[in-house]
Amino acid sequence: MMIIPVGTLVNAGAVVCGSLLGLFLRGRFPDRIRTVAFQGVGLCVLVIGMQMAFAVKDPLIMIVSVLVGGILGELLKLEELFEHLAMRVKKMINSKNPLFTDGLISASLIFCIGAMAIIGSFDEALRHDHSILFTKSVLDGFTSIVLASTYGVGVLFSAVPILLYQGALTMFASSFQAVFSPAIISQLTATGGVLILGIGINILEIKQIRISSMLPALVLVVVLTMMFG
Numbered sequence: 001m002m003i004i005p006v007g008t009l010v011n012a013g014a015v016v017c018g019s020l021l022g023l024f025l026r027g028r029f030p031d032r033i034r035t036v037a038f039q040g041v042g043l044c045v046l047v048i049g050m051q052m053a054f055a056v057k058d059p060l061i062m063i064v065s066v067l068v069g070g071i072l073g074e075l076l077k078l079e080e081l082f083e084h085l086a087m088r089v090k091k092m093i094n095s096k097n098p099l100f101t102d103g104l105i106s107a108s109l110i111f112c113i114g115a116m117a118i119i120g121s122f123d124e125a126l127r128h129d130h131s132i133l134f135t136k137s138v139l140d141g142f143t144s145i146v147l148a149s150t151y152g153v154g155v156l157f158s159a160v161p162i163l164l165y166q167g168a169l170t171m172f173a174s175s176f177q178a179v180f181s182p183a184i185i186s187q188l189t190a191t192g193g194v195l196i197l198g199i200g201i202n203i204l205e206i207k208q209i210r211i212s213s214m215l216p217a218l219v220l221v222v223v224l225t226m227m228f229g
Helices: 006-026 031-053 059-075 078-093 100-112 115-126 131-151 153-171 173-179 182-203 216-228
Strands: none
Touching: 006 100, 006 115, 006 131, 006 153, 031 100, 031 131, 031 182, 059 078, 059 182, 059 216, 078 100, 078 153, 100 131, 100 153, 100 182, 115 131, 115 153, 115 173, 115 182, 131 153, 153 173, 182 216
């Protein structure tokens, strides 16, 4: 029997609607208001990242995952790859927004990484309970309003990774549930929190961190936790 990922569809729809509202509001604020909103987003993203990072069970695995993942990402030139893909999408929609790539990657990480995305997808498939993903949809919808009002249209396209990631978790829940143990979910959430902290630092222009290059850390932390956690 085919499972329809209703919660994920609602979640992606909420991000699209929130992004559209954010884009509508974006041009209606003076620069000083947009600057304050941008800084507010940065501070809130830092808090979200710290809250997630504190879920860590084995700091050593998280540290190794981030360091080795970052090196791997640089060797694979992931930052340039994502920029190239984002440029292709920008050309397709004829966007001139210089923050398109930052908005797409930042929003995708914030919306996809975390316990709610994983557990919510499993609950939807195995217990037919959409409540976690519906709650996540409300949170993501409001967050996308603020992100889109500062980053622009790139945030809207983060609905695609949500559909692919959460949809896959729901469709193959019976297989993935054996892999995503509570320990792995905690370690994955914590490692994702570190990357989201990096997004907050980028937003606040404290230091430009190559977040895309660190994405392999999210795969490594799962593998290392399975092996040594």
